[in-house]
Amino acid sequence: MKSAVLDNWHQLLRDPSGRRIAERRKGLGKTMVIDKGMGLNAFTDFIQTAGPFVDIVKLGFGTAVLYDQDLLRKKLKLASDSNLVMMPGGTLLEVAIQQGAVASFLDRICSLGFTGVEISDGTIELDRIRRTSLIKECVSRGLIVVTEYGKKAAGSEIDPEELAFTAHCDWEAGAEMVAVEARESGINIGLFDEHGHCKESILEDVLGKVDQASRLIWEAPLKNQQAELLLQFGAGVHLGNIAPGEALSLEAMRRGLRADTFGFGQQSADPDYMI
Incomplete structure (x- = not known):
């Protein structure tokens, strides 16, 4: 019995705050990873290493159509078996809208085994009626819908009232959720300035105007952005556009297992924890 106990990390080393594991069961602190072209071996390694701490994988922009179909189906199957939502990037749907091929796009992603879809208008104009119609159509097809707010052009800012x-x-x-655009760079776009730091005044305005702000996913590809948002909202904030190789280190930050958020942990008074 003694050796069996020693084979496992102490619970307060795995989750120093004692809250993160319970939060994940409640759907808090979701992580969305952007996959810009991992091969099958890399994707398998990613799932084996970080899969338990990731919720959504997005095949960036329009990369989904460039995959060998057998490879794509294998990746989708691995994601499904690991309870990960897999979705194509929103730009691909924007292309489908522009080309008048939305029905074909939706038929194809459903037949391939995608379980989610991103609806955005980062590079096109999409009126409210069409946007609502697309959301309802995707939901009717059994897809988990994540929409995106914001334009992709450098210097684009958040209008808190428009976002709300x-x-x-x-x-x-x-x-289900709304992602706030920051692209894969996180520089001079949306919430972030030209140095990649949060614009605190805009963040405060958003929180003052958006009901259910806990349902927002903040795209935050840079480590300092992830730390800033975690310190602002706590471990339960939803973060997106995370690089696959950063997913495990982000989970460490969520748990207070990294210097940036060390204060998230708390020491128990239980003598059994004083090891």
């Missing part, structure tokens, strides 16, 4: 209106309408139409 968009998020409310998207959730009412059936979207």
Whole structure:
């Protein structure tokens, strides 16, 4: 019995705060990873290493159509077996809208085994009626819908009132979460300035105007951005556009197992924990 106990890490080393594991069971602190082209071996390694701490994998922009179909199906199967939502990037749907091929796009992703879809208008204009219609159509097909707010052009900023209106309408139409655009760079776009730091005044305005702000996913590809948002909201904040190789280190930050968020942990008074 003694050796069996010693084979496992102490619970307060795995989760110093004593809260993170319970939070994950409640769906808090979701992590969305952006996959820009991992091969099968790399994807398998990623799932084996970080899969238990990731919730959504997005095949970045329009990369999904460039995969060998057998490889893509294998990746989708691995994701499904690991309870990961897999979705193509929102830009691919934007191309489908522009090309008048939305029905074909949705038929194809459903037949391949995608379980989610991202609806965005980062590079096109999408009116409210069409956006709502797309959300409802995707939900009716059994897809988990994540919408995205914001434009992809450098210097694009968040309009808190517009975000609040968009998020409310998207959730009412059936979207599960709304991602706030930051691209894969996180520089000079959305919430972040030209140095990649959070614009605190905009963040405060968003929190003052958006109901259910806990349903927002903040795209935060840079480590300092992840730390800033974790310190602002706590471990339960949803973060997106995380590089596959950073998913495990992000989970360590969520648990107070990294210097940036060391204060998340708390020492128990239980003598059994004084090891």
